[in-house]
Amino acid sequence: MLGDKAFSLIQELDRSQHGTLPPFNEDAVRQALEEIDSLFQQNVADINHLAEDDALVAGIHLRHAALERNKRCLLAYLYNRLERLRTMRWQLGSVLPSDVRTNLCEPELEWFAQYSSTVARYMRSLGDGQGLDLTVDLKPPKNLYIEVRCLQDYGEFELEEGEVVLLSKDSTHFLPMEHCQHLIRQGVLQHVK
Amino acid sequence: MFVTNIIKEFYDCISGKRVLVLVHSDLDAICSGKILQALFRADHILYTLCPVLTLSDLLTAVKSHKEQISSIILINCGGTLDLVEFLELPPHIKVFLADTHRPLHVCNIYSDDQIRILGQLDDDEEVPAFGDVFRDDETSESEEEDEDGVSRISESRLEKQRERRLWEQKRNKLLFDYSQFSYFAGSTATLMFELAWKLSKDTSDLLWLAIVSLSGEQLCSIREQHKLALCAADLNTHVARLHHTNHTDTTEPAADTITFQKDVQLSLYRHWSLVESMRHSPLTATSLKLWTHKGEKKMFELLAELGLPLTECRQLFCGMDVKLRSELPTLLEGKADKYGLGGLVTPSFSRSHVFHSRCSASDFAHAALALLEPPSTDGLSMSHAFLDASDCLNGSTVFAKGIASARKQLEAVYRQMQTFLDMNQVISAGPFLYATVLQGSPLAAFMSGPHVLGALGRFTLGAHVSASRNKKARSLPLVLTTPDSSQPQDWCLVCGIPPLADTSHRNFFGKAFEQAVSKTQSRAQLEFFDSHVIRLHVEDRSKFFDALISLLS
Secondary structure (H helix, E strand, O other), X not given: OOOHHHHHHHHHHHHOOOOOXXXXXXXXXXHHHHHHHHHHHHHHHHHHOOOOOOOHHHHHXXXXXXXXXXXXXXXXHHHHHHHXXXXXXXXXXXXXXXXXXXXXXXXXXXXXXXXXXXXXXXXXXXXXOOOOOOXXXXXXXXXXXXXXXXXXXXXXXXXXXXXXXXEOOOOEEEEEHHHHHHHHHHOOEEEOO | OEOOOHHHHHHHHHOOOOEEEEEEOOHHHHHHHHHHHHHHHHHOOOEEEEEEOEHHHHHHHHHHHHHHOOEEEEEOOOOOOOHHHHHOOOOOOEEEEEOOEEOOOHHHHOOOOOEEEOOOOOOOOOOOOHHHHOOOOHHHHHHHHHXXXXXXXXXXXXHHHHHHHHHHHHHHHHHHHHHOOEEEOOOHHHHHHHHHHHOOXXXXXXXXXXXXHXXXXXXXXXXXXXXXHHHHHHHHHHHHHHHHHHOOOOOOOOOEEEEEEEEEOOOOHHHOEHHHHHHHOHHHHHHHOOOOXXXXXXXXXXXXXXXXXHHHHHOEHXXXXXXXXXXXXXXHHHHHOOOOOOOOEEEEEEEEEOOOOOEEHHHHHHHHXXXXXXXXXXXXXXXXXHHHHHHHOOOOHHHHHHHHHHHHHHHHHHHHHHHHHHOOOOEEXXXXXXXXXXXXXXXXXHOOOHHHHHHHHHHHHHHHHHHXXXXXXXXXXXXXXEEOOOOOOOEEEEEEEOOOOOOOOOEOHHHHHHHHHHHHOOOEEOOEOOOOEEEEEHHHHXXXXXXXXXXXX
């Protein structure tokens, strides 16, 4: 049926887990593009014969609608992938994990590099030339300090003021939030609610 | 040195610095630790909190943090040691000590500034005077050196030596008398709550922690009844005050209410069936002798007299008829005296929290104590158990787990007690009774820590006294040994329980164990802060007991 290939792309993206990026389906995209191309060629041929046969109008309309639909699906596919890529920039930082990288196509990689540098440039320009990392505290924190529990023997950890905290297993600490966030992501600390 | 103004001399000293809080692994310490944490959160005081169970835990914790920290708070640990010497403290580190273990070491009491003890001595506690324990020796020593040079033994020097010997004898006697009995002073959680109150940061959550700790003391019966009652009355005034300020302006039903009213003192009865709960509560079990057939019949008779159908009593308490449930305290109170169950219905604290059913403070204490000492088959580390117990007090899902393990633990204690009595394993050694949990028995896994050992010991002693015809039984203490969970082949735990007749709850076993160990050169580890529990090598058990018998008779 017309437009099936393009629609399957949308389905594939929709079924994948939220927040992950499935591999770029180059095959399906190419087939959808070929379909668009052949539909267009047929339409061009039919329009040339339009003066002889009025009945061709309906067919041209149908093909054009299918063509439009394919185009919409392809654009939606690409756009949504970019959206996911953008949230990843804010969540994971400028360096993508390798499993995500392999799933991207060449233009996407290029876009990501450009977007990254734009964001970085903007963040550098903030705060009177001091720079401000916008990716931390996406939601405003309720407290400057949080209570964390240490899940493994990590050893000594230095705070920004130069104080040294010894993180040993099963000890509880009350520390500045910004310093422990990456340790929480690494799974060394656990936030106690 | 004792702190007189707790805000100025303690709280103001630590604010703005990072502190190390070392919390002993017992219920009172956990509650106090949680109250302190709440205060620190409010005032943005950075802290590191580590649980400790044994002396070596304390030493390693302090050693590894010593470099980075200038003040240490010890909760329920270390008061009985000479801290400066034991921890090898550099002079810039200040130690704040809040310990219920008594007697406190005289060096801590007379420390100038480095050791600050929070809380006050009770009226009936006496500490040897400074002059009797410490003496300025430097002058006499330098004199001695001078005289050595002359190499002449003068009369005045002999006189001095004699005087010194006498003084030392007197000092040793004083110190022995002072440290002979180990006992417990008022709960640290109450002290911490009062600190919160003085800082105007008291909330009903913090108050509840103090209450739970108090009822934990009641369960472990480590203090005199009348003192506990006084503390409960004190806390009740706080309850009244907090609820008055909370609910004057709202018309809605209170979201969180703590009440102090007459309640039945049966273990976990709100989470169990009435019959089971009566069987596993020490009070009812010992006075009705529920481990015998006759006792069982007597319990049914009691229930019949109260008008409670057996089918109702055998199902979970929450499934019982609402009318029976609400009448239970009054019904039981009427019949308690007839069955010798005085003290079964006494006022106690309970709390109803928004959409949860009412829970009594002792339920929380039971749950936390059970989580603190999980059966060794679970294989949890001490610090993990500590965190579990501390989470359980927040009333989260861990609480349900705590109740379940408390039930299991109570059942194990009851079955072990029954085994002791049925097999006549409570043996009189003359000056004391002793009983041994056999190695390899499935129940031995549950007897893993000081609290549950104490509970088993008191239950066994109570049951033995009520079953025994010997009138002397009431005045005999009990020594309990059980295979140590970590190395059951080699080590065992030994726990001493003071006699029932002794109402002061002072325990002389700590000192007695220490002396017996040093006399026989047994391989033993006097590692616990509760000095009446020690670890002993299995092979040295018999000679240790021989020494203990000769020491106590």
